[in-house]
Every structure is written in C-alpha cells, then in structure tokens.
Amino acid sequence: MSSKQRQLQVFGEMFFVIFILTSALSVSPEDLMEPRRRVVHVLEDETGAVIVQTAPGKVVTHRGGSITLPCRFHHEPENTDPARIRIKWTKVTDALQFEDVFVALGKQQRVFGSYRGRVFLERAGPGDASVIIQNVTLEDYGRYECEVTNDMEDDTGFVNLDLEGVVFPYYPRDGRYKLNYHEAEDACKHQDAILASHSQLHKAWLEGLDWCNAGWLEDGSVQYPISNPRDQCGRKDTPAGVRNYGYRHKEDERYDAFCFTSKLNGKVYFLKRFKKVNYAEAVKACVRDGSAVAKVGQLYAAWKFQLLDRCEAGWLEDGSIRYPIVNPRSRCGGSHPGVRHLGFPDKKFRLYGVYCFREYMDETAGGTKVTKPLKESLIKWKSSNSIPANATNAI
Template identity: 50%
Template structure:
C-alpha cells in the first residue's frame, strides 16, 4: 500500500514519541486500556542498579586493596544475565582522562597498562564486581569508576582511592629553595615518597603540620602550612591555613618540596655501635648488619606508624642527620612529637645511623 511521504514521517514521529513515553529511567512501561478507556501504565521490565558500600577507600602503598562494587536488578532475576564489567582509573594528581584498568565478561578478563597482572575481580557472590589491586604502587591513587554494561544499558559508580601515610617537608642538600618541579619530584622519589597532593598537605596541616618554607605539590602549585601565624611566616595578619603561591613555572622557579610516603614495610632501627660514624662508615655498617641505610620517608613512616622513638641523631641515605621522637621529654628536642633534623652536616662528622631491613 502506498503512503504519502508526509504521512509516513508523521507516523514515524508518533511511533518514536510513543516509545519514548513508555521507556524512561531504565524501565520499560506498557500501555493497557482499562474499562473506562483511560491509559494505565504497567511496569514490565527490569532496572540495573550499581552500588558501592564505600565511596572513599584508604590503603597503604605495597599492600593490597579491594574497591567495592556490586550490581543487581529490580525486580530480582530468576536467571543470571550476560553482563560486562569495566573499571576505569583517573589519576589523583592533575586529573586527566580516564584510563582502562580491567574489562571482564564471564570468566574472561583483560587488564591494561601499569595495572596488568596486578588486578582482578573479587566475585565473592553474584553481582560482586569489586576490584582487587595487589600490590598497590605509588601512582595508584585516584578516582576509579566501576561500569556494568547489560546490552544497551550501562550504569556506574565511583570510588576514590587514597593512601594513608605521612607528609614531610624536604629540601635539597644544596640548601633551601634549590629545587624546580622535576627536581622536587625526583627528590621525593629518592626518599621512598612522592610529591604530596593538596588534600594530603591539607590533612597534614589539620593534624598540626606547621612549616614556613614553601614547597612544590603534585599539581605544580607551591604552598606551605601554617598552624601558628607569626611574623617570620607570612605575618600575623593572616589566619592559620595552607598558604599558596599558586601555579609556578616547572623549570625556572625553585622551592623546597612536600613529600608523601605510605610504604609501611620492613623495619627501621637505630643501629647500636660503639663509636660515632662518618656517612661512609654508616652506609657500610648497615650493609654488614644485613640491611641498608634508611631513607627519609622510611624514618617518617616508622615514627608515625610504628612509634619509633630515639633521641640519638643518625645518618640517613640522603646524607642528612635526623632522629624521631614520639614522646617529647627533656634533652630530646622541642616539646612536641616529630622527626628532628640536623640538616646536612659534613660527611666526615661522626653520628649514629638509622638502618632499614625489608
């Protein structure tokens, strides 16, 4: 039967409009005419729901972590459906585009990039699409998105992963304000740490970190935390907080750095030795004891999470001399906990040494 083109277009529009009215918010509705001639809407489909029991997960570098994600249908299905699971990751520092982590359908799965071989789906129960990462690496923090795809329908949920650790200020052995952005990043990595994010520095400030020297952060800004306003630290006319110099030139501008470390593995200890040691001797005696000279980040973690408390100053791997105090007392520095620093003395001077065993 021949139908005029304008009439055909009109019929197509009516059909699409009718379908759009009956398919809404993941549900399919069916029109049924009742005895009074009024249209009644009856539910005749299922809806996919994706949920997480935690939207922020804290972990420690080098450990394993599970990012929760579960999916289900309303109403509940009698038989399982063929679904595809995809996890994406967006870095914490600087944002950027999402990157693939893993894709799975049934028993088949594939992981990508730096996550290859380190990730899997937990699958403890029907609908469990939780992501297991083992071991956690230094750059794994950020925003993860769990996406469930069922035919043309997909739903997702977001989980943020943060490391639990400690922020510490760090400056070059050459002196204050000697590091550009790339050098600051490298300096933190050499001390078993990374450049801190603003959120990590802000949390450290809330916990009492007070430091007048400005340092690089992971987003390329330069900031510093002040708990007690004073003339030597920006003046007394400003309230306590994290002061910012804003974004700076990565190569030309030079400051200190704020590092963040989260690897709680191994043991840091003060090596008892009958005589004071030069830096070269300190490196040697740690090796003879079956370990290695400790890094600054390792000492901070041992102080913060293992309660390392020792009043004797000791060499560290960067050539600095420091000691950790958790119980302030007479003849042990200031009246608050912290890692005390003697800076970078001449390497022929005699001190103790802090060693590390994995």
C-alpha cells in the same frame, strides 16, 4: 506532564525503592565487621539502561595491604546474559586522563601495567563488579572509576582509595627552593615516597603540621601548612590553614616538596656502635649488619607506624642528619613530636650514628629471599655517590 516525563518519574520512584531495599538487605554482620568496605549499587531499568549509584566516602588501606574497590550491579538473570556485561576499572589521573586498570567481559579478563598480578575480581556473588588490589603501592592512591556496560548502555561510579601514611617536607642538600616540579617528584621517589596530594597535606595540617616553606604537590600546585601564624610565614594576623600559591610553571619555578609515604615492608633501626662514623663508614656499617642506610621517607614511616623514638642523631641515605621523637622531652629538641632535622653536614669529616633499614624477607616456595640484593644496592649507590672503591669490601 508528558508521557515521557511520567515514565521517568515512575522509574525514579521505583529505583529509589529498589535501592533502599537492596541496601537494607545487603547489610550483614560481616559487613558491620568490615568498616572499610563501601557498597556501590548498579541497577538497570526495563530499557536496558545502566544506572550507577555509589555510596559516599572512601576506602582506606596502607602500602603493602590488600583492599576491595567496591562496585555492585543488579540484573535479572532471565533477561540479561552475565557474559554480555562488561566491567571496566580505570584510574583517574591528572587533567581527567584515565589509566586502564582492569577489564572483564564474561570470563575474559585483562589487567594492565603495574596492576598485573595484583588486581582480581572479588566474585562475591552475582552482580559483583568489585576488584581486589593486593600489595597496594603508594602510586595506587587516588580515584578509580567503575564502568558497567551492557549491549547498549553504560554508566559509571567512582571510588576513592586513600592510604594511611605521613606527609613530610623535603629539600635537597643544595638548599631551599631548588626543585622544579619534576625534580621534586624524583626527590620524593628517591626517598621512598611520592608527592603528596592536597587532601593529604590538609589532613597533615589538621594533625598539626606547620611548615613555613612552600612546596610542590602532586597536582602541580604549590602550598604550605601553617598551624601557628607568624609574620615570617605570611603575616601573624592571617588565619591558620594551608596557604596556596596556585598552579605554578612545572619547569621554570622552584620550590621545596611535600612528600607522602606509608607503612614499610621492613624495619628502621638505629645501629648501635661504640663510635660515631662519617657517611661512607655509615654505609658500610649498615651493609655489614645486613641492611642499607635508611631513606628519609623510611624514617618518617618508622616514626609514624613503628613509633620509633630515638634521641640520637644519625645519617640517612641523602646525607642528612635526623632523628625521630615520639615522646617529646626538653633534651631531645623541643615539646612537639616529629622527625628532627639537623641539616646536611660534611660527609667526610662529621661523625654521627646511622639509621639502617632492613627489608622484610619475601616468602618463596623454597624458603626466603631478599627482594633486592644488598651488594647490588650498594654498587648502585656507590656509582651515584662516588665513594672510595674499597667501600664494597664489607660485603
């Protein structure tokens, strides 16, 4: 064995001992009370090389929550100037491209893009490179890289940020298999959601999601979950699972979409009225009540997180008719929980109830304010849906 190999072996043994000791010493009652936290140890050897060790697993939160992306490093204060340690966080996007999130060098810090005002160093003590993300969005979901650099060397670790939420299939009024990838992405966003990831769809399948139409996922693949194999869904004799068409042409090929949404900053409710209404009247009724017609993703989130259970069909923002069932009963569409979908009826002549969404107020120094004025929201909706001009009279 060469001298260099012996040196590497000795260092490896030292690193293992130090890692075990620091792991044992770092466990406290507070840590045990915070199961969502994961510890990342970054150690450096005598040569100044930086070594990153990440704990397995992921951190989990929901939209609107706050979460710590953990990353810790160790150094000897007398040998290393903390002001010369550079900490950089990036998000790993498609095709191994990276989106800058946060960078710090000593007391100098910079936050990028949509993370501005939401990302801060945790500052839990010496050697802490963890960042806190506040007001987590759907788009924050994904994989993050923590890079720690000294004057000469650097190394990285990865943390996966997961969101509690719900996956739902979606297709537009003009029918099945009408969306290319970019249209599917826009359709999910318009319904207060994002395209689901494979892991999110797989988790939904484990929880019982069964859907016989293929849909786009965020990585550009097309898949669909089958819990109950049958001939019309890829043959009855094939095993249950998530069927995968692979990566498809994003512009030319057309499918449905699988969308993902999370907890709401507001409440969905069925508007109690003495009579049923058409679509334009439903829009006005929600506005009169200080709300807006609920989007499909909002109804799914309310079903998942509010446990909204209502055996009455109602209009949603996309012109579909749906209703949420938590406790299945025979008169409400079958033996399984879920959001029932009755299609896209004629907006002018068909009459139903309506599901409204009321956004929670934002706290301000002088009181409260609504994040998006209702009149502005209705005018924007009116311009894209061509309803009669007098529809704004209810404001």
